[in-house]
Each structure stands twice: as structure tokens, then as C-alpha cells.
Amino acid sequence: MNDDALRYGADTPLSRRVVAMRSSAIRDLLGDAQRPGMLSLAGGLPAADQFDVEGIERAFAQAMREAPRVALQYGATEGQPSLREALASLMAQRGAAVAPDDVVVTAGSQQALDLLARALLDPGDLVALERPSYLAALQAFALSGARFVAVSGDGDGACVERLLAAPGPAPKLVYLVTNFANPTGATLSLARRRALLDWAVRRRVVVVEDDPYGELRVEGAALPPLVALARDTPGAAHWCAYVSTLSKVVSPGLRIGFAVLPGWLRDAVVRVKQALDLQTGSLAQEVADRYLRSGRLAQRLPQLRASYRERRDALCDALAARFGDGLRFARPEGGMFVWARFTDGTDASALLAAARDEGTIFVPGAAFYDGAPDAAALRLSFATLAPPQLAEAVERLARAHRRLGGCDPTALAKREAGATPAH
Numbered sequence: 004m005n006d007d008a009l010r011y012g013a014d015t016p017l018s019r020r021v022v023a024m025r026s027s028a029i030r031d032l033l034g035d036a037q038r039p040g041m042l043s044l045a046g047g048l049p050a051a052d053q054f055d056v057e058g059i060e061r062a063f064a065q066a067m068r069e070a071p072r073v074a075l076q077y078g079a080t081e082g083q084p085s086l087r088e089a090l091a092s093l094m095a096q097r098g099a100a101v102a103p104d105d106v107v108v109t110a111g112s113q114q115a116l117d118l119l120a121r122a123l124l125d126p127g128d129l130v131a132l133e134r135p136s137y138l139a140a141l142q143a144f145a146l147s148g149a150r151f152v153a154v155s156g157d158g159d160g161a162c163v164e165r166l167l168a169a170p171g172p173a174p175k176l177v178y179l180v181t182n183f184a185n186p187t188g189a190t191l192s193l194a195r196r197r198a199l200l201d202w203a204v205r206r207r208v209v210v211v212e213d214d215p216y217g218e219l220r221v222e223g224a225a226l227p228p229l230v231a232l233a234r235d236t237p238g239a240a241h242w243c244a245y246v247s248t249l250s251k252v253v254s255p256g257l258r259i260g261f262a263v264l265p266g267w268l269r270d271a272v273v274r275v276k277q278a279l280d281l282q283t284g285s286l287a288q289e290v291a292d293r294y295l296r297s298g299r300l301a302q303r304l305p306q307l308r309a310s311y312r313e314r315r316d317a318l319c320d321a322l323a324a325r326f327g328d329g330l331r332f333a334r335p336e337g338g339m340f341v342w343a344r345f346t347d348g349t350d351a352s353a354l355l356a357a358a359r360d361e362g363t364i365f366v367p368g369a370a371f372y373d374g375a376p377d378a379a380a381l382r383l384s385f386a387t388l389a390p391p392q393l394a395e396a397v398e399r400l401a402r403a404h405r406r407l408g409g410c411d412p413t414a415l416a417k418r419e420a421g422a423t424p425a426h
């Protein structure tokens with residue numbers, strides 16, 4: 004009997020696809036995150052204390068003053084023309100010359116992923132992605148009946164070489180988070196970006212580049228998105244789909260994402276969007292447009308980055324001080340996440356249970372795998388807590404770890420021999 008039937012009784016005629024879907028472990032943890040006193044390292048939420056409340060309020064008032072009958076009316080499925088223009092300008096700042104017509108506004112970038120899945124995938128089609136990967140993308144592709152081919156990653160992002168060398172049929176699409184990936188924090192190197200594009204053209208594979216975090220670079224130089232590099236590779240523009248969002252730098256509550264697509268794919272995605280929700284909310288689009296044109300995002304980005312840098316350092320320094328060699332991680336150059344692995348045999352899911360009692364939570368790495376997970380891995384977000392709270396959260400994590408007997412060589416030996424960890 005499946006979970007839905009266990010919960011609601013046998014008469015639950017849900018589709019096989021939906022029954023097969025796992026609930027997101029991260030969403031499930033959101034309830035815990037609301038508990039009083041809980042210091043959560045679990046969410047993928049941006050820092051609420053950094054929202055430009057005043058700037059968005061002004062953009063809202065301006066939209067209602069200047070164009071109330073546009074903001075309150077239905078609009079084009081592709082998005083409001085003025086916002087598409089503003090997003091094309093944003094793309095120019097990211098190094099990609101795109102026309103407003105190439106842009107489709109979506110309800111968050113999550114919807115863009117869903118639309119692409121529906122437009123491109125038939126049941127059984129192969130989707131290649133990095134392992135571990137952003138869970139909700141896996142869910143969107145799985146709902147379209149995709150099968151997955153996963154490649155591992157390293158400090159330079161997904162091991163594209165493995166993908167290129169893989170025997171058998173080419174996948175229909177490749178999905179990658181190119182900058183400060185969720186969950187690994189890694190950025191795809193320039194050499195790998197170029198190699199991927201060459202291969203995509205040769206093998207006729209759509210490359211879906213998901214880039215919610217690129218603007219949150221706190222050190223090092225930005226790399227061009229694949230849609231920008233496609234200029235140097237004949238034929239590549241035909242295969243590149245770029246997806247991004249205002250969620251992480253402005254506000255996820257606006258639900259404004261976008262896709263930059265070649266004409267053939269844009270038309271198909273717009274058809275699918277018509278069937279799904281007709282359009283993204285006009286009011287949110289008019290607000291987002293005015294906000295982007297106000298120049299406040301550009302003014303605020305340096306402060307936002309400085310604050311994320313401080314938080315990243317607070318988390319990484321505390322982890323290094325508390326766990327030493329028992330926990331390996333790379334300091335990401337941006338984004339919101341640190342991906343870490345225990346080297347002392349600690350099981351991250353067992354640690355989560357103990358950490359919850361101590362007043363902190365994180366996401367065990369298992370949540371980001373479709374197959375056999377890495378039990379020693381965990382994702383820690385530094386975005387929402389101030390530096391002193393991050394230090395305290397790591398103290399709590401260390402206490403939970405001690406309770407499990409972590410870093411104790413005898414406990415490790417026992418665990419390796421298959422014994423249950425002591426609580």
C-alpha cells in the first residue's frame with residue numbers, strides 16, 4: 004500500500020506518477036524551522052532581513068498609480084512587454100545579448116523548469132544531471148516521466164567529461180545549476196561550459212542552465228552563462244535554454260522567474276503555459292518591472308553580497324573550528340549553501356534527529372539524490388541567520404554530533420562494522 008492510501012484509505016485513485024513522487028524533505032523541514040528558538044540551516048530561503056521592503060513598496064505604489072488598469076488586467080502569456088525588456092537588460096549585464104522577444108516570464112524559475120519538462124519530455128526520455136541535484140527540478144522532470152542519467156561533480160561543477168564519454172544514446176536534455184549549485188555550492192568551470200556546448204550541438208541535446216544564484220557571487224570573477232558562450236559555438240544557440248529568477252535577489256514572494264529560449268522552444272513553452280495558468284500575475288510583473296528600472300537592485304547588490312559573504316565565512320569558520328578534519332567542505336564563492344561530508348562515519352540523517360533536539364536543523368544530503376544517497380553528506384544554508392546565530396547553530400550541531408559519538412574512533416569502528424550508532 005502506498006503512503007497516500009495509508010493516510011487517506013484505499014480509495015485514492017491518484018495517478019501512478021503522483022504516487023511515485025516523494026514529498027520534498029526540505030518542505031517537510033519547514034515546519035521545524037518555525038519552532039520557537041530553532042536556528043535553521045535547512046531552508047533554501049533568501050535572507051528576509053535583506054528584502055528591500057521600501058523599494059518594493061514604492062514600485063507597487065508606482066504600478067498602481069501609473070498603470071492600474073494594466074496591472075489589474077490579464078496580460079500576454081509571454082509576459083508584460085516592459086518587464087521582458089527589463090529582463091533582457093539584466094541578461095546584458097550577465098554578458099548575454101538577448102532580445103526581449105527571447106524572454107518568457109514565468110511564475111518563479113520553478114515554473115520555467117516545469118514548462119520545459121512538459122514541452123520537451125516524453126515518458127522514458129533521458130535527462131542528464133549532476134548528482135546530487137536540486138530536488139524540485141528532479142521532481143518536475145520525474146512528473147514528465149523522465150529517466151535520469153547522473154554524473155558526479157567536483158569543485159568545478161558537474162564532471163561534463165564523464166557525460167561526454169558516456170556510452171549509449173544521448174540524453175534529450177541536460178540540466179545543470181551552473182553557478183553555486185544547489186546543493187553543492189560548486190560552479191561549472193569555463194572549460195566545462197565550452198565542452199558541454201560543443202557536445203550539445205553535435206549530439207543535439209537541449210542544455211537547461213538554471214541560474215538563480217549567479218548574482219550572489221561573493222568572491223572571484225563571474226563566468227559567462229552558456230547562452231552568452233553560445234555566440235562562439237556555431238549552432239549552439241538553438242540548444243540553450245537559460246532559466247533564472249528574481250527570487251534570490253529581490254523576493255521569492257513576487258514569484259517572478261524567466262526563461263531565455265530559442266524561438267522553437269519559446270513558442271512551445273508559451274503554448275504549454277497557456278494551458279497551465281494563462282500568464283504570470285500582471286500585478287507582480289508590473290511591480291517587478293518598476294523595481295528593476297528603479298536601479299535599486301544594482302545599488303543594493305554590493306551590500307547583499309557583503310552580507311552573504313560575512314554569513315558564509317561565519318558558517319565555514321565555525322564548522323572548521325568545531326569539526327576539524329571530521330567534516331570536509333569547500334568554501335563556495337557565492338550562493339547560499341555549503342555542502343559538507345563527514346569523514347568520521349557520521350550518518351547525516353541520524354545527526355538531524357539529534358540536532359533537532361538541540362535546536363538546529365539542516366538538510367541531509369540524501370534529499371538530493373534520486374538513487375543511492377551519500378549518507379555522510381549534508382547541506383547547510385548560511386543565508387537566513389546572522390553570524391552569531393550561525394556560530395550558535397554550529398555549537399548545537401557539534402553537541403548533537405557528540406551525542407551520536409561522532410569523532411570518537413571507537414564509535415566510528417563500531418559503525419563501520421555495522422553497529423547502530425548510540426544516541
Ligand SMILES: Cc1ncc(COP(=O)(O)O)c(C=O)c1O
Binds near residue numbers: 112137213215250
Ligand atoms: C537551483 C534552483 N532552481 C530553481 C529554484 C526555484 O526558485 P523560484 O521558483 O523561486 O524562482 C530554486 C529555489 O530554491 C533553486 O535552488
